[in-house]
Amino acid sequence: MKRKNLFNALWLLLALVLLNIGVAYAKPEQMHIMEGFLPVGWAIFWFAVSIPFWVIGFNRIRRTMTEKPESRLLLGMTGAFAFVLSALKIPSVTGSSSHPTGTGLGAILFGPFEMVILGTIVLLFQAILLAHGGLTTLGANSFSMAIAGPFVAYGVWKLLKGRTSDNVAIFIAAALANLITYVVTSLQLALAYPDAVSGVMGSFVKFGTIFAVTQIPLAISEGILTVLVVNALKNLNAPELKSLGFAGAK
Amino acid sequence: MKKQTVFFLVFVVIALAIVPLFMNPGSEFGGADGEAEGIISEVAPDYQPWFSPVWEPPGGETESLLFALQAALGAGVIGYYFGVKRGQKPA
Numbered sequence: 001m002k003r004k005n006l007f008n009a010l011w012l013l014l015a016l017v018l019l020n021i022g023v024a025y026a027k028p029e030q031m032h033i034m035e036g037f038l039p040v041g042w043a044i045f046w047f048a049v050s051i052p053f054w055v056i057g058f059n060r061i062r063r064t065m066t067e068k069p070e071s072r073l074l075l076g077m078t079g080a081f082a083f084v085l086s087a088l089k090i091p092s093v094t095g096s097s098s099h100p101t102g103t104g105l106g107a108i109l110f111g112p113f114e115m116v117i118l119g120t121i122v123l124l125f126q127a128i129l130l131a132h133g134g135l136t137t138l139g140a141n142s143f144s145m146a147i148a149g150p151f152v153a154y155g156v157w158k159l160l161k162g163r164t165s166d167n168v169a170i171f172i173a174a175a176l177a178n179l180i181t182y183v184v185t186s187l188q189l190a191l192a193y194p195d196a197v198s199g200v201m202g203s204f205v206k207f208g209t210i211f212a213v214t215q216i217p218l219a220i221s222e223g224i225l226t227v228l229v230v231n232a233l234k235n236l237n238a239p240e241l242k243s244l245g246f247a248g249a250k
Numbered sequence: 251m252k253k254q255t256v257f258f259l260v261f262v263v264i265a266l267a268i269v270p271l272f273m274n275p276g277s278e279f280g281g282a283d284g285e286a287e288g289i290i291s292e293v294a295p296d297y298q299p300w301f302s303p304v305w306e307p308p309g310g311e312t313e314s315l316l317f318a319l320q321a322a323l324g325a326g327v328i329g330y331y332f333g334v335k336r337g338q339k340p341a
Binding site: 034035036037039040073074076077079080081082083084085086087088089090091092093094095096097125126127128129130131134135136167189193194195196203206207217218220221224225227228231232236237 | 251256259260262263266267268269270271273274276277279289290293294297299300301302303304305306307313316317318320321323324325326327328331332334335336339
């Protein structure tokens with residue numbers, strides 16, 4: 001590594017450590033809404049919102065698999081990426097643990113609707129086998145992690161592509177997808193549990209500040225990991241990325 | 251991407267997970283379900299969860315088994331994918 005790079009690297013690390021210390025005193029929180037913890041009306045509402053995305057997503061995935069059978073393996077790998085990252089509860093600065101979502105990668109490579117299905121499968125697995133999240137809250141949790149996340153990643157990626165380097169665009173897209181998942185979860189909780197005095201906004205700030213802080217370092221990790229995987233793909237499998245319309249592939 | 255950059259990025263990811271361990275010496279780094287419940291009961295003291303998980307891992311050991319399984323399956327698929335593509339790439 002060149003001396004200048006090393007110098008920049010040390011600065012970045014120092015900045016991260018300072019960021020960590022600055023936020024070390026906030027309270028921790030968990031990502032998915034727990035089983036039974038959303039009132040019936042809201043649980044049904046979020047299912048109603050998510051179902052159209054599931055239907056479209058299911059059709060998109062089926063179409064991708066019939067039209068581009070060669071991309072099946074990549075689709076599986078993308079799902080596996082979300083699967084692994086969701087299992088990794090990484091210690092965060094606030095003294096609690098949370099996990100990355102891994103939804104940015106699939107949204108960038110395939111599109112947001114395909115990722116809706118992959119993300120929902122991960123949530124279903126965790127709800128049934130791990131009592132993490134829940135079946136009654138599946139609609140709400142899939143809206144935050146499998147719908148809002150991928151759509152933000154896709155939008156940011158489309159917006160930044162060509163304006164900055166691919167790596168920077170991917171990093172920001174994946175990191176924001178992770179953060180927005182928590183923002184939406186906070187909003188869902190705030191809507192269901194408005195503060196008696198300050199209302200929905202007050203509740204949102206209460207849930208949101210807590211979520212965001214724990215999540216910032218994990219969002220950075222997720223952005224970096226996504227950049228690494230996309231670069232590995234570019235090295236080994238550029239033609240397939242191109243056939244998916246991934247413009248960054250040479 | 252240069253090899254050095256890759257190594258550096260991996261190092262940052264690892265550091266982001268390790269540094270918090272030293273910053274919160276007294277913490278257990280729990281999943282914080284309890285705290286989420288705490289906030290809800292603070293805002294809505296009368297709320298009763300109306301549905302409980304259909305099945306819950308009997309304890310921490312089984313739960314970590316399942317999480318390890320989830321990560322291992324995913325990592326296996328990713329490794330398989332890159333292995334296949336590596337093999338197909340002309341030398």
